[in-house]
């Protein structure tokens with residue numbers, strides 16, 4: 001029977017989960033391992049899936065519901081990667097606004113799939129600014145969910161330490177370790193590639209996983225998730241010889257200006273503009289970290305723009321803001337198909353919810 005090591009990477013919107021999966025996959029493939037990746041969202045047309053697939057990764061997407069509310073879909077994705085692709089290691093990224101993963105994913109997996117899945121510790125990625133706000137007791141709409149994510153973590157990985165000096169990073173790590181003594185607190189910069197090997201060693205060698213359960217009030221959890229409007233948009237474009245770079249920059253500028261003008265909390269706004277030989281990836285997480293536009297070397301037959309936006313707005317206002325920015329940016333491109341989906345995440349209703357550690 002095929003067997004896989006399953007590494008679940010949680011953490012709030014924009015903490016760096018997809019970036020970590022991409023980098024960890026490169027490191028592991030370099031060591032000769034076969035790696036599978038699983039993305040997750042409330043709706044289809046994901047920037048994360050397109051971005052990871054373009055890097056020659058084997059990716060499965062569980063969309064339409066979070067892993068916890070569609071455990072069979074999650075289990076099928078793991079099974080498919082294990083049986084068809086023979087992945088030694090599977091990395092999975094749950095929706096960033098999800099929590100209670102220890103009770104709803106980790107424990108059922110240990111209970112039902114111990115023969116085929118070797119479960120690694122639950123890693124929760126932390127954005128330093130959001131982590132510091134929690135430790136300082138600064139309230140935000142996201143506080144409840146983020147706190148619960150850390151409460152249930154086996155490993156808290158403080159990411160983006162390139163944005164801090166060494167003393168700040170050490171202080172934040174020590175404060176987090178004191179606050180969550182049950183977890184192992186590590187630091188990393190996925191961007192610069194530091195701390196990744198240490199984290200991979202920790203998740204691959206640990207003998208126990210899913211050791212902590214958080215006490216989660218589902219009314220408060222649901223209210224925290226419902227504060228965010230969710231938009232997934234895809235435009236299919238006709239081939240153009242040039243103009244992608246300008247369109248990407250103008251879209252990022254318009255999105256950042258639009259959200260800043262509204263003064264709303266941003267979870268994560270991201271897009272992937274796929275041209276003929278390159279792809280442009282735009283990210284805006286709303287915090288102190290600047291918005292980013294990266295160019296990736298990618299050949300593709302498809303010319304498309306995918307935008308995923310999660311912000312504290314009603315869906316229709318969110319749609320108006322994003323569609324206006326997109327239409328201005330792609331003016332001059334032939335647009336052959338448009339799909340726009342907006343929603344507010346529904347109340348979480350997990351398939352399984354264990355009340356004790358297996």
Ligand SMILES: Nc1nc2c(ncn2[C@@H]2O[C@H](COP(=O)(O)OP(=O)(O)OP(=O)(O)O)[C@@H](O)[C@H]2O)c(=O)[nH]1
Nearest residue numbers: 013014015016017018019096160189190191268283
């Ligand atoms: N400075 C810095 N930025 C980073 C680092 N890791 C990721 N980022 C940036 O953080 C932003 C969000 O990264 P993602 O990997 O998309 O985050 P995510 O957790 O998958 O986000 P969601 O899927 O929306 O929840 C992007 O702009 C990344 O480039 C890091 O180590 N340092």
Ligand SMILES: [Mg+2]
Nearest residue numbers: 017018048093
């Ligand atoms: Mg992601």
